[in-house]
Amino acid sequence: MVPLGGYLAVGAILFSIGVYGLLTKKNGIIVLLSIELMLNAVNVNLVAFSRFGIAANITGQIFSVFTITVAAAEAAIGLAILVAIFRNKATINASEIDIMKR
């Protein structure tokens, strides 16, 4: 049986990959995907703790269902924003999008 540490390691690795993608990738879609990776890393942790935690119970799994729902909504909104930006600026390159400067 895989111990708790293994799950947490997978979660940490997933999260780190997500952060890396978030900070470095220029394509807006990949940035959104990286955010999904980070959210899913959290889900792995929640589920792992609901099974192996000190006070193991179902709460963690319920939370992960919430997170998946929110992630879906967030992905929809994020894609909508990207489409809107693309229509206006004809690009989804993150380094070219600096309208927050003004």
Add this chain to the structure above:
Amino acid sequence: MLANAWLIPLFPLISFVLLVAFGRQLKEGAAYVGILSLLASFVVAVGVFFERFAEGAHDYITSFDWLNIGDFVFTMGFEVNQLNAMMLIVVTLVSLMVHLYSKGYMHGDERFPVFYSYLSLFTFSMLMLVISPNLLQAYIFWELVGASSFLLIGFYFFKPSARAAAKKAFLTTRVGDLGIFIGISLLFWQTGTFEYAAIFEAAHSGVLSPEFITLTSILIFIGAVGKSGQFPLHIWLPDAMEGPTPVSALIHAATMVAAGVYLVARLFPLFEASATAMLTVAIIGGVTAIFAASIGLVQNDIKRVLAYSTVSQLGYMMMALGSAGYVAGVFHLFTHAFFKALLFLAAGSVIHSVGTQDIKEMGGVGKHMPITKIVFLIGALAIAGVPGLAGFFSKEEILIATYDSGNVVLFWLALTAAVMTAFYMFRLYFLTFSGTPRHENHHVHESPIFMTLPMIILAVLAIFSGYVVYAGFGEWLAHGVISGEEGEGHHTWIMVLSIAAAFGGIGLAYLLYGRNNKVSTAEPKGLHKLLFNKYYVDEFYGTTVIKPYTLFGYVLKFFDKYVIGGLVQFTAWIAVAIGRLGQRLQNGQVQAYSLVTILGLVILLLSMTAGRLW
């Protein structure tokens, strides 16, 4: 009446306030405000004078507390004694004449009401200075008099020379004012009071050491040197002639420049307590008298000759005071005010009509201006010391005083200066009024009544003001001020000498300028050149004082620009640099923002962990 003496300065003050408030609307009607207020002052001053002059009258002094600082009480108030009762008459009378005269002289000037308001301000400050019962109040108005003099010299501020002259006058008298300020501060430190009477008491009861009295007297005398144009601070007075001529007559001949003499006379008991201080006053006075008179011999500007004559006559007064001739000095102050104001007003009348101040370009003016010619002649005779006119009486008293003081050198200096005075006055008279015109001046005409009337009144005074000696004026002045008997020796030979000096000077002037009435156009040489260039005193100050100061000013300017300015620039640069940094951080890149956020989070977590471990 004595209790109402405070009214005398009040009227000019009211006139000043009115003219400042409504001058624009009044236009040339401003003259009437000034004249009426001065007339009121003069009437009160005459009343005060005769009440004080009456048999058995006493000094009147009253004051109120002005400031209470710690244990010290500073008072303000006024007093009437013999000296300032006389000064009140002189100041109000000459000022009234000048107010009348200016109505004609300044006619058509667009700043006419401003001129009158300045005149009123000056008269107010001068009267307050004279009427002050303590040194502090006197000092305040002493400075105010200087300020109004500055305003009036620079009245034609659009002329660069007038601006420069006003600045020069202010700065030069400032040097003297520093002396008087230190002097009265020292007196206050030692005696704890500014009241004249208390200071004299302290000086004579031995509270103050003799050295201290000498020191403070000389410091105060430095102030008088600055104000009265004595050598070596005389340089501002001839330049002050840039002001309108009525101003020269009022301020730079009759009243303000006499303030220095007045102050020495008022503090006479203090000066008298120190032989060194008295000798200093006498020597400075004597040197100034001969020094300025010799410059006056060769100047070509009518007002400048009169200015040097003023300096010289003020030196005479100082010399008399320094030789313990209190009455002689004050008496000369009294008579000089009238005939010198007269001479200036007459000169102004000529300038007004001819349109130049250079006597080389005048000549034959007397034919067209008979009244001016006669009054100028009276003034010149009076100042030369011709018997029967005012100057004769006071000048003889001064000669006697210097002789009695035992200082023979001073006596001969005074006599030589008397010859020179007669000479340059008549050189001026002959070159201006007699002979034929050296330049074509078609529009020469007699001045209007407003200008001739004051001159006639002053001419009458220039003749008769000397006769007050027969009314016991001298004894009255000396009463209570001079401790001992004044040497009342009758030296007939001195009188003869002084008459000879007057006629000698006049005769010499006639020989040189009266007969052929020509001016040499050759460049001045030798001694003449030295005199013409006023002994190069201005140049001397230019290299020894002004140059180093200017250099020092440049150093300070450099320091200000590069060190102080550098600091300011540096501070501004820091703010800008911080701004630039902030600008760079805000680049609108979401990824950069999140990087910073994550780094911050990492640092936070690490430090919290480290804190727990530690």
